Structure formats: structure tokens, C-alpha cells
Amino acid sequence: MRLEGPTKRSMMIAGHATSISLEPIFWDALREAAEEDGLPVNALVARIDAERVERPDPPNLASAIRVWLFERRRGA
Structure with missing residues (x-):
């Protein structure tokens, strides 16, 4: 497996532009x-973000996406 560094992408979430840096494997997932x-x-990112900001000490969005994908894969 070849590991690649993060790729930054811009997107609109809830009417706001934001940039997210994730490794290609996470973009694919x-x-x-x-x-x-x-x-x-x-x-989907907007849904993950909405869940993230409800937490008492929310992680950054990229971290929230990685954890969300991991938990989904695990069936949590």
C-alpha cells in the first residue's frame, strides 16, 4: 500500500465555503x-459537521470525518 499525503479540497457546507485536507484513501471512502x-x-460532510459541532469539545472537521468513516466501517 502506498501512502499519500493529504489533498485539500474546497466545498460548500451549509452555505459556507470551507477547505478540508484528507488523505486520498479518506476522500475515496x-x-x-x-x-x-x-x-x-x-x-454528507455537512451531516458529519452538524454531528461534530453538537459535541462538547468538537474535533476539527477533517478529524471528525476520519473518525466517522472509521466508525461506519466498524459498524458502530
Whole structure:
């Protein structure tokens, strides 16, 4: 397995532009999860972001996405 560094992408989330840096493997997993849920990637990221900001000490968005993808894969 070849490891690649993060790739930054810009997207609109809840009417706000934001940039997110994730490794390509996480971008691929995010795209696959969005397809499985029948959502555009930015809509899925918006849903993850909404869950993230409800936490008492929210992590940054990229970390929240990685954890969300890990938990989804684990079936949590």
C-alpha cells in the first residue's frame, strides 16, 4: 500500500465555503459512503459537521470525518 499525503479540497457546507485536507484513501471512502447513502459528498460532510459541532469539545472537521468513516466501517 502506498501512502499519500493529504489533498485539500474546497466545498460548500451549509452555505459556507470551507477547505478540508484528507488523505486520498479518506476522500475515496467519503465518496463511497456518500454514494451508498445517495448523497452528494458535500451533503454528507455537512451531516458529519452538524454531528461534530453538537459535541462538547468538537474535533476539527477533517478529524471528525476520519473518525466517522472509521466508525461506519466498524459498524458502530
